[in-house]
Amino acid sequence: MATMTPETLVYKRPLAFTDTPTHYCPGCTHGTAHRLVAEVLDEMNLVGRTIGVAPVGCAVFAYNYFQTDFVEAPHGRAPAMATGIKRCLPDRIVFTYQGDGDLASIGTGEIIHAAARGENITVIFINNANFGMTGGQMAPTTLPGQKTTSSPNGRDVELQGYPIRVAEMLATLDGAGYIVRRSLHNPTNIRKAKKAIRTAFETQVRGLGFSLVELLSTCPSNWNLTPVESLTWLEEHMLPYYPLGDFKVAPSITAAKI
Protein backbone atom coordinates (compact mmCIF):
# COMPACT_ATOMS: atom_id res chain seq x y z
CA MET A 1 0.00 0.00 0.00
CA ALA A 2 1.47 3.33 -1.05
CA THR A 3 2.16 5.75 1.73
CA MET A 4 0.35 8.99 1.22
CA THR A 5 2.83 11.84 1.46
CA PRO A 6 1.73 15.23 2.77
CA GLU A 7 2.31 16.92 -0.63
CA THR A 8 -0.42 14.84 -2.29
CA LEU A 9 -3.03 15.92 0.24
CA VAL A 10 -3.73 19.14 -1.61
CA TYR A 11 -7.09 20.78 -0.97
CA LYS A 12 -8.98 20.79 -4.25
CA ARG A 13 -12.25 22.04 -5.54
CA PRO A 14 -14.64 19.13 -6.13
CA LEU A 15 -15.22 18.43 -9.82
CA ALA A 16 -18.94 18.94 -9.21
CA PHE A 17 -18.22 22.60 -8.40
CA THR A 18 -17.93 25.41 -10.90
CA ASP A 19 -15.16 27.97 -10.52
CA THR A 20 -17.39 30.59 -8.91
CA PRO A 21 -16.51 32.85 -5.95
CA THR A 22 -19.00 32.39 -3.12
CA HIS A 23 -21.75 34.91 -2.51
CA TYR A 24 -22.40 33.58 1.00
CA CYS A 25 -21.44 35.64 4.05
CA PRO A 26 -18.16 34.94 5.85
CA GLY A 27 -18.58 32.06 8.29
CA CYS A 28 -21.88 30.86 6.85
CA THR A 29 -22.12 27.08 6.69
CA HIS A 30 -23.97 27.02 3.35
CA GLY A 31 -20.53 26.76 1.73
CA THR A 32 -19.74 23.70 3.82
CA ALA A 33 -23.08 22.09 2.93
CA HIS A 34 -22.55 22.84 -0.77
CA ARG A 35 -19.10 21.29 -0.64
CA LEU A 36 -20.36 18.12 1.04
CA VAL A 37 -23.00 17.68 -1.66
CA ALA A 38 -20.37 18.30 -4.36
CA GLU A 39 -17.96 15.78 -2.83
CA VAL A 40 -20.69 13.14 -2.67
CA LEU A 41 -21.70 13.80 -6.30
CA ASP A 42 -18.02 13.39 -7.25
CA GLU A 43 -17.53 10.21 -5.25
CA MET A 44 -20.69 8.65 -6.67
CA ASN A 45 -19.93 9.93 -10.18
CA LEU A 46 -23.38 11.50 -10.46
CA VAL A 47 -22.64 14.95 -11.89
CA GLY A 48 -23.68 14.11 -15.45
CA ARG A 49 -27.03 12.68 -14.48
CA THR A 50 -28.10 14.94 -11.63
CA ILE A 51 -30.59 17.80 -11.70
CA GLY A 52 -30.60 20.17 -8.74
CA VAL A 53 -33.55 22.26 -7.63
CA ALA A 54 -32.61 25.57 -5.99
CA PRO A 55 -34.93 27.29 -3.49
CA VAL A 56 -35.80 30.89 -2.78
CA GLY A 57 -33.61 32.13 0.03
CA CYS A 58 -29.85 32.46 0.49
CA ALA A 59 -29.33 29.36 -1.66
CA VAL A 60 -31.31 30.82 -4.57
CA PHE A 61 -28.03 30.96 -6.49
CA ALA A 62 -26.98 27.41 -5.58
CA TYR A 63 -27.09 26.67 -9.29
CA ASN A 64 -24.11 28.96 -9.83
CA TYR A 65 -21.86 26.58 -7.91
CA PHE A 66 -22.68 23.14 -9.30
CA GLN A 67 -21.71 21.58 -12.62
CA THR A 68 -25.03 19.75 -12.73
CA ASP A 69 -28.15 20.87 -14.54
CA PHE A 70 -30.25 23.05 -12.26
CA VAL A 71 -33.67 24.63 -12.03
CA GLU A 72 -34.76 27.42 -9.73
CA ALA A 73 -38.09 26.83 -7.96
CA PRO A 74 -40.68 29.25 -6.61
CA HIS A 75 -40.46 29.77 -2.83
CA GLY A 76 -41.16 26.47 -1.09
CA ARG A 77 -42.12 24.55 -4.21
CA ALA A 78 -38.83 22.77 -4.84
CA PRO A 79 -40.15 19.31 -3.80
CA ALA A 80 -43.05 19.67 -6.27
CA MET A 81 -40.68 20.69 -9.07
CA ALA A 82 -38.38 17.83 -8.14
CA THR A 83 -41.38 15.48 -8.30
CA GLY A 84 -42.16 16.61 -11.84
CA ILE A 85 -38.55 16.17 -12.94
CA LYS A 86 -38.04 12.81 -11.26
CA ARG A 87 -41.30 11.36 -12.59
CA CYS A 88 -40.30 12.29 -16.14
CA LEU A 89 -36.64 11.26 -15.72
CA PRO A 90 -36.72 8.35 -13.24
CA ASP A 91 -33.15 7.30 -14.03
CA ARG A 92 -31.71 10.71 -13.15
CA ILE A 93 -30.77 11.93 -9.68
CA VAL A 94 -32.84 14.86 -8.43
CA PHE A 95 -32.11 16.82 -5.29
CA THR A 96 -33.52 19.95 -3.72
CA TYR A 97 -31.51 22.30 -1.53
CA GLN A 98 -33.79 24.32 0.73
CA GLY A 99 -33.57 26.58 3.73
CA ASP A 100 -35.93 26.68 6.69
CA GLY A 101 -38.04 29.58 5.42
CA ASP A 102 -38.46 27.79 2.11
CA LEU A 103 -39.07 24.28 3.43
CA ALA A 104 -40.51 24.70 6.93
CA SER A 105 -42.63 27.81 6.36
CA ILE A 106 -44.05 28.47 2.89
CA GLY A 107 -43.23 25.01 1.55
CA THR A 108 -44.70 22.74 4.24
CA GLY A 109 -47.38 21.37 1.92
CA GLU A 110 -44.91 20.46 -0.79
CA ILE A 111 -42.34 18.80 1.50
CA ILE A 112 -44.87 16.82 3.53
CA HIS A 113 -46.60 15.42 0.48
CA ALA A 114 -43.38 14.68 -1.40
CA ALA A 115 -42.28 12.66 1.64
CA ALA A 116 -45.70 11.05 2.03
CA ARG A 117 -45.68 9.96 -1.62
CA GLY A 118 -42.23 8.53 -1.09
CA GLU A 119 -40.88 10.52 -4.01
CA ASN A 120 -37.48 9.11 -4.85
CA ILE A 121 -35.68 12.43 -4.40
CA THR A 122 -33.08 13.79 -1.98
CA VAL A 123 -33.62 16.93 0.08
CA ILE A 124 -30.80 18.90 1.69
CA PHE A 125 -32.48 21.02 4.36
CA ILE A 126 -30.55 23.91 5.91
CA ASN A 127 -31.84 24.92 9.35
CA ASN A 128 -30.27 28.15 10.57
CA ALA A 129 -33.20 29.28 12.71
CA ASN A 130 -34.04 32.37 10.68
CA PHE A 131 -34.83 33.83 7.25
CA GLY A 132 -31.31 34.63 6.11
CA MET A 133 -31.78 36.22 2.70
CA THR A 134 -34.45 38.73 3.65
CA GLY A 135 -32.45 39.97 6.62
CA GLY A 136 -32.90 37.68 9.58
CA GLN A 137 -36.62 37.51 10.26
CA MET A 138 -38.22 34.86 12.47
CA ALA A 139 -38.57 31.45 10.83
CA PRO A 140 -40.65 28.46 11.95
CA THR A 141 -37.34 27.08 13.24
CA THR A 142 -36.47 30.17 15.31
CA LEU A 143 -35.90 29.10 18.92
CA PRO A 144 -38.13 30.25 21.80
CA GLY A 145 -36.76 33.56 23.05
CA GLN A 146 -34.50 34.01 20.01
CA LYS A 147 -34.30 37.61 18.85
CA THR A 148 -34.76 38.25 15.14
CA THR A 149 -35.68 41.32 13.11
CA SER A 150 -39.35 40.30 13.30
CA SER A 151 -39.25 39.02 16.88
CA PRO A 152 -37.24 41.89 18.37
CA ASN A 153 -38.13 40.95 21.93
CA GLY A 154 -37.38 37.29 21.38
CA ARG A 155 -39.77 34.66 20.05
CA ASP A 156 -42.72 34.57 22.40
CA VAL A 157 -44.24 31.11 22.05
CA GLU A 158 -47.56 32.37 23.46
CA LEU A 159 -47.89 34.74 20.52
CA GLN A 160 -45.70 33.22 17.82
CA GLY A 161 -45.96 29.54 18.54
CA TYR A 162 -43.28 26.90 18.76
CA PRO A 163 -40.49 25.88 16.41
CA ILE A 164 -41.10 23.01 14.01
CA ARG A 165 -38.83 19.99 14.21
CA VAL A 166 -38.96 19.06 10.55
CA ALA A 167 -37.01 15.81 10.66
CA GLU A 168 -39.10 14.37 13.49
CA MET A 169 -42.33 15.48 11.80
CA LEU A 170 -41.47 13.93 8.43
CA ALA A 171 -40.23 10.76 10.09
CA THR A 172 -43.83 10.00 11.09
CA LEU A 173 -44.74 9.51 7.43
CA ASP A 174 -44.77 5.98 6.05
CA GLY A 175 -43.57 7.27 2.68
CA ALA A 176 -40.33 8.71 4.08
CA GLY A 177 -37.27 6.51 3.63
CA TYR A 178 -34.27 8.22 5.19
CA ILE A 179 -34.72 11.20 7.53
CA VAL A 180 -31.81 12.37 9.66
CA ARG A 181 -30.49 15.51 11.34
CA ARG A 182 -26.82 16.44 11.39
CA SER A 183 -24.90 19.59 12.24
CA LEU A 184 -22.11 21.58 10.61
CA HIS A 185 -20.60 23.18 13.73
CA ASN A 186 -17.34 21.21 13.91
CA PRO A 187 -15.22 18.80 11.81
CA THR A 188 -16.55 15.65 13.50
CA ASN A 189 -20.12 16.62 12.78
CA ILE A 190 -19.28 17.78 9.28
CA ARG A 191 -17.86 14.32 8.53
CA LYS A 192 -21.04 12.75 9.92
CA ALA A 193 -23.11 15.13 7.82
CA LYS A 194 -21.25 14.08 4.69
CA LYS A 195 -21.84 10.43 5.47
CA ALA A 196 -25.56 11.13 5.85
CA ILE A 197 -25.66 13.04 2.55
CA ARG A 198 -23.94 10.10 0.89
CA THR A 199 -26.51 7.72 2.38
CA ALA A 200 -29.33 9.98 1.19
CA PHE A 201 -28.06 9.96 -2.40
CA GLU A 202 -27.39 6.22 -2.21
CA THR A 203 -31.00 5.80 -1.07
CA GLN A 204 -32.15 7.58 -4.22
CA VAL A 205 -29.74 5.78 -6.55
CA ARG A 206 -31.08 2.46 -5.27
CA GLY A 207 -34.68 3.62 -5.64
CA LEU A 208 -35.40 3.28 -1.93
CA GLY A 209 -37.53 6.39 -1.57
CA PHE A 210 -37.60 9.85 -0.08
CA SER A 211 -34.44 11.01 1.69
CA LEU A 212 -33.83 14.19 3.68
CA VAL A 213 -30.81 15.42 5.59
CA GLU A 214 -31.47 18.33 7.93
CA LEU A 215 -28.30 20.29 8.56
CA LEU A 216 -28.05 22.64 11.55
CA SER A 217 -26.28 25.68 10.19
CA THR A 218 -25.01 29.05 11.24
CA CYS A 219 -26.00 32.54 10.11
CA PRO A 220 -23.39 34.88 11.61
CA SER A 221 -24.62 37.97 9.73
CA ASN A 222 -28.16 37.76 11.01
CA TRP A 223 -27.33 36.27 14.39
CA ASN A 224 -25.03 39.28 14.92
CA LEU A 225 -22.22 36.97 16.00
CA THR A 226 -18.76 36.26 14.69
CA PRO A 227 -18.34 33.00 12.74
CA VAL A 228 -16.70 31.31 15.74
CA GLU A 229 -19.31 32.62 18.19
CA SER A 230 -21.99 31.33 15.81
CA LEU A 231 -20.61 27.81 15.94
CA THR A 232 -20.71 27.95 19.73
CA TRP A 233 -24.23 29.41 19.69
CA LEU A 234 -25.42 26.58 17.43
CA GLU A 235 -23.91 24.01 19.77
CA GLU A 236 -25.30 25.58 22.93
CA HIS A 237 -28.76 26.61 21.72
CA MET A 238 -29.77 24.63 18.65
CA LEU A 239 -28.49 21.18 19.60
CA PRO A 240 -30.65 20.95 22.74
CA TYR A 241 -33.80 21.85 20.77
CA TYR A 242 -32.89 19.99 17.58
CA PRO A 243 -31.26 16.74 18.66
CA LEU A 244 -29.03 15.06 16.10
CA GLY A 245 -29.96 11.59 15.03
CA ASP A 246 -31.60 9.20 12.60
CA PHE A 247 -35.36 9.67 12.80
CA LYS A 248 -36.35 7.31 10.04
CA VAL A 249 -34.25 4.72 8.29
CA ALA A 250 -36.48 2.38 6.35
CA PRO A 251 -35.63 -1.32 6.78
CA SER A 252 -34.78 -1.53 3.06
CA ILE A 253 -32.09 1.14 3.56
CA THR A 254 -30.67 -0.62 6.59
CA ALA A 255 -30.66 -3.87 4.61
CA ALA A 256 -28.82 -2.19 1.72
CA LYS A 257 -25.88 -1.63 4.11
CA ILE A 258 -24.90 1.63 2.44
Added chain:
Amino acid sequence: MARELWEGNQAIAEAAVRIGLEAYFGYPITPQNEILEWLSRRMPELGRDFVQAEAELGAINMVYGAACTGARVMTSSSSPGISLMQEGLSYIAGTEIPTVLVNVMRGGPGLGNIAPSQGDYNQICKGGGHGDYHPIVLAPASVQEAVDLLPLAFDLAEKYRTIACLLLDGSIGQMMEPVELPPMREVKRREFPWATTGASGRQRHVLTSIYLEPNDEEQTNIRLLKRWQEVQEKEIRYKEYYLEDAEVIVVGFGTAGRVALSAVRAAREQGIKVGLFRPVTVAPYPYARVAELASQAKTLLVVEMNSGQMLEDVRLAVNGRTPIEFYGRMGGVVPFPDEILAEIQRVARETPEMVDDPVKVWLQRMEAVVKK
Protein backbone atom coordinates in the same frame (compact mmCIF):
# COMPACT_ATOMS: atom_id res chain seq x y z
CA MET B 1 -62.00 7.55 -37.23
CA ALA B 2 -65.64 7.23 -36.31
CA ARG B 3 -67.52 9.87 -34.41
CA GLU B 4 -68.31 8.77 -30.87
CA LEU B 5 -70.30 10.26 -28.04
CA TRP B 6 -67.89 11.73 -25.50
CA GLU B 7 -68.16 13.95 -22.46
CA GLY B 8 -66.08 17.13 -23.00
CA ASN B 9 -63.66 16.66 -20.12
CA GLN B 10 -63.05 13.01 -20.91
CA ALA B 11 -62.64 13.77 -24.61
CA ILE B 12 -60.00 16.41 -23.82
CA ALA B 13 -58.18 13.98 -21.52
CA GLU B 14 -58.23 11.14 -24.05
CA ALA B 15 -57.19 13.47 -26.88
CA ALA B 16 -54.22 14.57 -24.76
CA VAL B 17 -53.25 10.93 -24.25
CA ARG B 18 -53.46 10.22 -27.97
CA ILE B 19 -51.33 13.19 -29.02
CA GLY B 20 -48.51 12.18 -26.73
CA LEU B 21 -49.12 13.58 -23.26
CA GLU B 22 -46.23 12.26 -21.16
CA ALA B 23 -47.14 13.61 -17.74
CA TYR B 24 -50.19 15.06 -16.01
CA PHE B 25 -50.36 16.67 -12.59
CA GLY B 26 -53.64 17.95 -11.17
CA TYR B 27 -55.93 18.46 -8.22
CA PRO B 28 -59.67 17.80 -8.03
CA ILE B 29 -62.01 20.70 -8.64
CA THR B 30 -65.46 20.76 -10.22
CA PRO B 31 -66.34 21.04 -13.11
CA GLN B 32 -63.12 19.50 -14.52
CA ASN B 33 -62.72 16.39 -12.33
CA GLU B 34 -63.31 14.01 -15.22
CA ILE B 35 -60.02 15.09 -16.83
CA LEU B 36 -58.09 14.12 -13.70
CA GLU B 37 -60.10 10.94 -13.20
CA TRP B 38 -59.72 9.81 -16.81
CA LEU B 39 -55.98 10.37 -16.76
CA SER B 40 -55.59 8.65 -13.37
CA ARG B 41 -56.55 5.45 -15.20
CA ARG B 42 -55.14 6.02 -18.67
CA MET B 43 -51.69 7.42 -17.89
CA PRO B 44 -50.49 4.61 -15.59
CA GLU B 45 -51.84 1.88 -17.87
CA LEU B 46 -49.73 3.38 -20.67
CA GLY B 47 -46.68 3.69 -18.42
CA ARG B 48 -46.92 7.47 -18.31
CA ASP B 49 -46.81 9.83 -15.36
CA PHE B 50 -49.82 10.88 -13.34
CA VAL B 51 -49.75 12.51 -9.91
CA GLN B 52 -52.70 13.85 -7.97
CA ALA B 53 -50.99 16.71 -6.16
CA GLU B 54 -51.68 18.00 -2.65
CA ALA B 55 -52.96 21.29 -4.06
CA GLU B 56 -52.97 23.32 -7.25
CA LEU B 57 -49.72 24.91 -6.03
CA GLY B 58 -48.09 21.51 -6.01
CA ALA B 59 -49.67 20.51 -9.31
CA ILE B 60 -48.45 23.52 -11.27
CA ASN B 61 -44.95 23.21 -9.82
CA MET B 62 -44.82 19.52 -10.75
CA VAL B 63 -45.81 20.66 -14.23
CA TYR B 64 -43.06 23.28 -14.04
CA GLY B 65 -40.46 20.64 -13.15
CA ALA B 66 -41.70 18.18 -15.77
CA ALA B 67 -41.74 20.89 -18.45
CA CYS B 68 -38.09 21.65 -17.63
CA THR B 69 -37.21 18.12 -18.79
CA GLY B 70 -38.82 18.73 -22.18
CA ALA B 71 -41.68 16.32 -21.51
CA ARG B 72 -45.10 17.01 -23.06
CA VAL B 73 -46.96 17.99 -19.90
CA MET B 74 -50.37 19.36 -18.99
CA THR B 75 -52.54 20.30 -16.06
CA SER B 76 -56.18 21.23 -15.78
CA SER B 77 -58.25 23.06 -13.23
CA SER B 78 -61.16 25.42 -12.79
CA SER B 79 -61.28 29.10 -11.87
CA PRO B 80 -60.35 29.13 -8.12
CA GLY B 81 -57.74 26.45 -8.80
CA ILE B 82 -56.29 28.52 -11.63
CA SER B 83 -55.97 31.44 -9.21
CA LEU B 84 -53.76 29.22 -7.05
CA MET B 85 -51.70 28.20 -10.06
CA GLN B 86 -50.93 31.75 -11.11
CA GLU B 87 -47.69 31.83 -9.10
CA GLY B 88 -46.31 28.83 -10.97
CA LEU B 89 -47.66 30.09 -14.30
CA SER B 90 -45.74 33.35 -13.89
CA TYR B 91 -42.54 31.39 -13.12
CA ILE B 92 -43.15 29.13 -16.13
CA ALA B 93 -43.62 32.20 -18.32
CA GLY B 94 -40.44 33.75 -16.91
CA THR B 95 -38.48 30.54 -17.46
CA GLU B 96 -39.73 30.31 -21.08
CA ILE B 97 -40.76 26.67 -21.11
CA PRO B 98 -43.80 25.11 -22.83
CA THR B 99 -46.83 24.20 -20.73
CA VAL B 100 -50.45 23.44 -21.58
CA LEU B 101 -53.21 24.43 -19.19
CA VAL B 102 -56.90 23.59 -19.43
CA ASN B 103 -59.22 25.94 -17.54
CA VAL B 104 -62.83 24.74 -17.29
CA MET B 105 -64.34 27.95 -15.95
CA ARG B 106 -66.99 28.23 -13.25
CA GLY B 107 -68.94 31.05 -11.62
CA GLY B 108 -67.12 33.47 -9.32
CA PRO B 109 -65.52 35.43 -7.73
CA GLY B 110 -64.53 33.55 -4.60
CA LEU B 111 -65.83 30.06 -4.18
CA GLY B 112 -68.68 31.07 -6.49
CA ASN B 113 -70.37 28.00 -7.85
CA ILE B 114 -69.77 25.14 -10.25
CA ALA B 115 -71.94 26.41 -13.09
CA PRO B 116 -70.53 27.48 -16.49
CA SER B 117 -68.99 30.94 -16.66
CA GLN B 118 -66.54 33.01 -18.67
CA GLY B 119 -65.38 35.05 -15.72
CA ASP B 120 -61.71 34.06 -16.11
CA TYR B 121 -61.18 35.90 -19.40
CA ASN B 122 -59.12 38.58 -17.67
CA GLN B 123 -57.34 36.19 -15.29
CA ILE B 124 -56.13 34.05 -18.20
CA CYS B 125 -55.76 36.44 -21.14
CA LYS B 126 -54.29 39.34 -19.24
CA GLY B 127 -51.85 37.19 -17.29
CA GLY B 128 -53.23 36.60 -13.79
CA GLY B 129 -49.74 36.06 -12.42
CA HIS B 130 -47.20 38.78 -11.70
CA GLY B 131 -44.93 40.42 -14.25
CA ASP B 132 -45.01 41.02 -17.99
CA TYR B 133 -46.06 37.96 -19.97
CA HIS B 134 -48.80 36.74 -22.29
CA PRO B 135 -50.15 33.19 -22.50
CA ILE B 136 -51.73 31.97 -25.73
CA VAL B 137 -55.43 31.33 -25.06
CA LEU B 138 -57.68 29.18 -27.26
CA ALA B 139 -61.44 29.24 -26.66
CA PRO B 140 -63.41 26.30 -28.11
CA ALA B 141 -67.19 26.40 -28.49
CA SER B 142 -67.78 22.64 -28.71
CA VAL B 143 -66.28 19.37 -27.56
CA GLN B 144 -64.98 18.74 -31.08
CA GLU B 145 -63.33 22.13 -31.23
CA ALA B 146 -61.75 21.57 -27.80
CA VAL B 147 -60.31 18.28 -29.03
CA ASP B 148 -59.11 19.91 -32.25
CA LEU B 149 -57.48 22.86 -30.49
CA LEU B 150 -55.59 20.75 -27.94
CA PRO B 151 -52.81 19.60 -30.34
CA LEU B 152 -52.52 23.20 -31.51
CA ALA B 153 -52.11 24.29 -27.88
CA PHE B 154 -49.19 21.87 -27.44
CA ASP B 155 -47.63 22.87 -30.76
CA LEU B 156 -47.88 26.59 -30.01
CA ALA B 157 -46.58 26.15 -26.45
CA GLU B 158 -43.56 24.25 -27.74
CA LYS B 159 -42.95 26.51 -30.74
CA TYR B 160 -42.99 29.72 -28.71
CA ARG B 161 -41.74 28.29 -25.37
CA THR B 162 -44.83 29.65 -23.69
CA ILE B 163 -48.03 28.78 -21.83
CA ALA B 164 -50.95 27.76 -24.02
CA CYS B 165 -54.34 27.62 -22.34
CA LEU B 166 -57.50 25.90 -23.48
CA LEU B 167 -60.22 28.14 -22.06
CA LEU B 168 -63.67 26.62 -21.85
CA ASP B 169 -66.56 26.63 -19.42
CA GLY B 170 -68.21 23.90 -17.42
CA SER B 171 -70.90 23.33 -20.02
CA ILE B 172 -68.41 22.28 -22.71
CA GLY B 173 -66.48 20.30 -20.11
CA GLN B 174 -69.50 18.32 -18.98
CA MET B 175 -71.67 18.11 -22.08
CA MET B 176 -71.69 14.98 -24.23
CA GLU B 177 -71.32 15.47 -27.97
CA PRO B 178 -70.39 13.40 -30.99
CA VAL B 179 -66.70 13.87 -31.50
CA GLU B 180 -63.90 12.49 -33.63
CA LEU B 181 -60.80 11.99 -31.52
CA PRO B 182 -57.28 12.09 -32.96
CA PRO B 183 -55.55 8.75 -33.66
CA MET B 184 -53.13 7.33 -31.08
CA ARG B 185 -49.67 8.69 -31.67
CA GLU B 186 -46.38 7.30 -30.48
CA VAL B 187 -44.90 9.20 -27.56
CA LYS B 188 -41.58 10.74 -28.41
CA ARG B 189 -39.57 12.72 -25.89
CA ARG B 190 -38.33 15.75 -27.77
CA GLU B 191 -34.77 16.85 -27.14
CA PHE B 192 -35.00 20.56 -26.59
CA PRO B 193 -31.67 22.41 -26.50
CA TRP B 194 -32.62 24.01 -23.19
CA ALA B 195 -34.01 21.03 -21.24
CA THR B 196 -32.54 20.02 -17.87
CA THR B 197 -31.96 16.31 -18.34
CA GLY B 198 -28.50 15.86 -16.80
CA ALA B 199 -25.35 17.51 -18.14
CA SER B 200 -23.62 14.36 -19.37
CA GLY B 201 -21.52 15.18 -22.44
CA ARG B 202 -22.61 18.79 -22.69
CA GLN B 203 -22.54 22.14 -20.91
CA ARG B 204 -24.93 22.27 -17.98
CA HIS B 205 -28.38 23.80 -18.45
CA VAL B 206 -29.90 26.12 -15.88
CA LEU B 207 -33.60 27.01 -16.07
CA THR B 208 -34.60 29.95 -13.94
CA SER B 209 -36.83 33.01 -13.90
CA ILE B 210 -34.49 35.13 -11.77
CA TYR B 211 -32.61 38.00 -13.38
CA LEU B 212 -31.26 39.98 -10.46
CA GLU B 213 -29.67 42.60 -12.70
CA PRO B 214 -32.55 44.83 -13.92
CA ASN B 215 -30.97 45.21 -17.37
CA ASP B 216 -30.98 41.42 -17.76
CA GLU B 217 -34.61 41.21 -16.65
CA GLU B 218 -35.47 43.96 -19.12
CA GLN B 219 -33.76 42.00 -21.89
CA THR B 220 -35.91 39.01 -20.89
CA ASN B 221 -39.03 41.16 -20.93
CA ILE B 222 -38.09 42.40 -24.41
CA ARG B 223 -37.46 38.84 -25.61
CA LEU B 224 -40.89 37.75 -24.28
CA LEU B 225 -42.56 40.77 -25.84
CA LYS B 226 -40.98 40.20 -29.26
CA ARG B 227 -42.05 36.57 -29.13
CA TRP B 228 -45.57 37.70 -28.25
CA GLN B 229 -45.55 40.11 -31.20
CA GLU B 230 -44.68 37.19 -33.46
CA VAL B 231 -47.59 35.24 -31.95
CA GLN B 232 -49.89 38.21 -32.58
CA GLU B 233 -48.71 38.36 -36.17
CA LYS B 234 -48.99 34.66 -37.00
CA GLU B 235 -51.35 32.86 -34.68
CA ILE B 236 -54.66 34.72 -34.63
CA ARG B 237 -57.64 32.49 -35.33
CA TYR B 238 -61.37 33.18 -35.48
CA LYS B 239 -64.63 31.93 -36.98
CA GLU B 240 -67.07 34.03 -38.97
CA TYR B 241 -70.74 33.32 -39.65
CA TYR B 242 -73.12 35.23 -41.97
CA LEU B 243 -70.90 38.30 -42.00
CA GLU B 244 -70.99 39.19 -45.75
CA ASP B 245 -73.91 41.61 -45.52
CA ALA B 246 -74.25 41.84 -41.74
CA GLU B 247 -75.27 45.18 -40.32
CA VAL B 248 -75.40 43.89 -36.77
CA ILE B 249 -72.35 41.85 -35.83
CA VAL B 250 -72.49 39.74 -32.69
CA VAL B 251 -69.12 39.09 -31.05
CA GLY B 252 -68.81 36.23 -28.58
CA PHE B 253 -66.34 33.47 -27.68
CA GLY B 254 -66.80 29.90 -26.47
CA THR B 255 -70.26 28.93 -25.24
CA ALA B 256 -71.57 32.50 -25.43
CA GLY B 257 -70.57 32.56 -29.10
CA ARG B 258 -72.20 29.22 -29.69
CA VAL B 259 -75.50 30.24 -28.09
CA ALA B 260 -75.31 33.50 -30.02
CA LEU B 261 -74.99 31.53 -33.29
CA SER B 262 -78.38 29.92 -32.65
CA ALA B 263 -79.83 33.39 -32.09
CA VAL B 264 -78.15 34.71 -35.24
CA ARG B 265 -79.64 31.88 -37.32
CA ALA B 266 -83.11 32.55 -35.89
CA ALA B 267 -82.73 36.27 -36.63
CA ARG B 268 -81.60 35.53 -40.20
CA GLU B 269 -84.80 33.55 -40.70
CA GLN B 270 -86.61 36.74 -39.75
CA GLY B 271 -84.65 38.65 -42.39
CA ILE B 272 -82.37 40.52 -39.97
CA LYS B 273 -78.93 41.19 -41.44
CA VAL B 274 -76.89 39.84 -38.55
CA GLY B 275 -73.73 37.77 -38.33
CA LEU B 276 -71.41 36.33 -35.71
CA PHE B 277 -67.72 36.87 -35.14
CA ARG B 278 -66.26 34.27 -32.77
CA PRO B 279 -62.63 34.69 -31.70
CA VAL B 280 -60.92 31.32 -31.30
CA THR B 281 -57.71 32.86 -30.02
CA VAL B 282 -58.86 35.25 -27.33
CA ALA B 283 -55.16 35.89 -26.71
CA PRO B 284 -53.75 37.02 -29.08
CA TYR B 285 -57.00 38.90 -29.67
CA PRO B 286 -58.06 39.53 -33.30
CA TYR B 287 -58.10 43.33 -32.89
CA ALA B 288 -57.45 44.08 -36.58
CA ARG B 289 -60.31 41.90 -37.82
CA VAL B 290 -62.73 43.35 -35.26
CA ALA B 291 -61.69 46.83 -36.41
CA GLU B 292 -62.42 45.90 -40.05
CA LEU B 293 -65.81 44.47 -39.13
CA ALA B 294 -66.61 47.58 -37.10
CA SER B 295 -66.30 49.71 -40.22
CA GLN B 296 -68.74 47.38 -42.01
CA ALA B 297 -71.35 47.08 -39.26
CA LYS B 298 -73.88 49.57 -37.94
CA THR B 299 -73.64 48.05 -34.48
CA LEU B 300 -71.57 45.45 -32.68
CA LEU B 301 -73.29 43.36 -30.03
CA VAL B 302 -70.86 41.74 -27.60
CA VAL B 303 -72.25 38.68 -25.80
CA GLU B 304 -70.41 37.11 -22.86
CA MET B 305 -70.94 35.02 -19.74
CA ASN B 306 -69.25 37.66 -17.59
CA SER B 307 -69.59 41.38 -16.91
CA GLY B 308 -67.93 42.49 -20.15
CA GLN B 309 -64.32 41.36 -19.86
CA MET B 310 -63.80 40.72 -23.60
CA LEU B 311 -65.90 43.82 -24.28
CA GLU B 312 -62.85 45.85 -23.23
CA ASP B 313 -60.84 44.30 -26.07
CA VAL B 314 -63.64 44.92 -28.57
CA ARG B 315 -63.81 48.56 -27.47
CA LEU B 316 -60.03 48.81 -27.87
CA ALA B 317 -60.29 47.44 -31.42
CA VAL B 318 -63.28 49.58 -32.42
CA ASN B 319 -61.85 52.71 -30.82
CA GLY B 320 -65.16 54.59 -30.78
CA ARG B 321 -65.87 54.31 -34.51
CA THR B 322 -68.97 52.13 -34.24
CA PRO B 323 -71.65 51.85 -31.54
CA ILE B 324 -71.17 48.82 -29.29
CA GLU B 325 -73.90 47.10 -27.29
CA PHE B 326 -73.32 44.53 -24.59
CA TYR B 327 -75.32 41.58 -23.33
CA GLY B 328 -73.97 39.38 -20.58
CA ARG B 329 -75.09 36.84 -18.01
CA MET B 330 -72.93 36.21 -14.98
CA GLY B 331 -72.49 33.98 -11.96
CA GLY B 332 -72.92 30.72 -13.84
CA VAL B 333 -76.05 31.70 -15.75
CA VAL B 334 -75.95 30.67 -19.42
CA PRO B 335 -78.00 32.91 -21.74
CA PHE B 336 -80.80 31.31 -23.78
CA PRO B 337 -80.78 31.86 -27.54
CA ASP B 338 -84.10 33.72 -27.16
CA GLU B 339 -82.51 36.30 -24.88
CA ILE B 340 -79.80 37.02 -27.44
CA LEU B 341 -82.36 36.96 -30.27
CA ALA B 342 -84.36 39.62 -28.44
CA GLU B 343 -81.20 41.71 -28.13
CA ILE B 344 -80.43 41.27 -31.86
CA GLN B 345 -83.99 42.31 -32.72
CA ARG B 346 -83.78 45.36 -30.46
CA VAL B 347 -80.39 46.42 -31.79
CA ALA B 348 -81.52 45.94 -35.41
CA ARG B 349 -84.68 47.96 -34.77
CA GLU B 350 -83.16 50.87 -32.88
CA THR B 351 -81.03 53.61 -34.35
CA PRO B 352 -77.45 52.85 -33.32
CA GLU B 353 -76.25 55.20 -30.64
CA MET B 354 -72.79 55.80 -29.27
CA VAL B 355 -72.77 55.27 -25.53
CA ASP B 356 -69.96 55.96 -23.10
CA ASP B 357 -70.32 52.68 -21.29
CA PRO B 358 -72.17 49.72 -22.87
CA VAL B 359 -72.07 47.88 -19.53
CA LYS B 360 -73.99 50.66 -17.79
CA VAL B 361 -76.89 50.66 -20.25
CA TRP B 362 -76.94 46.85 -20.33
CA LEU B 363 -77.17 46.68 -16.54
CA GLN B 364 -80.18 49.02 -16.62
CA ARG B 365 -81.94 46.78 -19.16
CA MET B 366 -80.97 43.69 -17.18
CA GLU B 367 -83.08 44.71 -14.18
CA ALA B 368 -86.12 43.49 -16.11
CA VAL B 369 -84.48 40.20 -17.18
CA VAL B 370 -82.73 38.99 -14.06
CA LYS B 371 -84.71 37.07 -11.48
CA LYS B 372 -84.33 38.57 -8.05
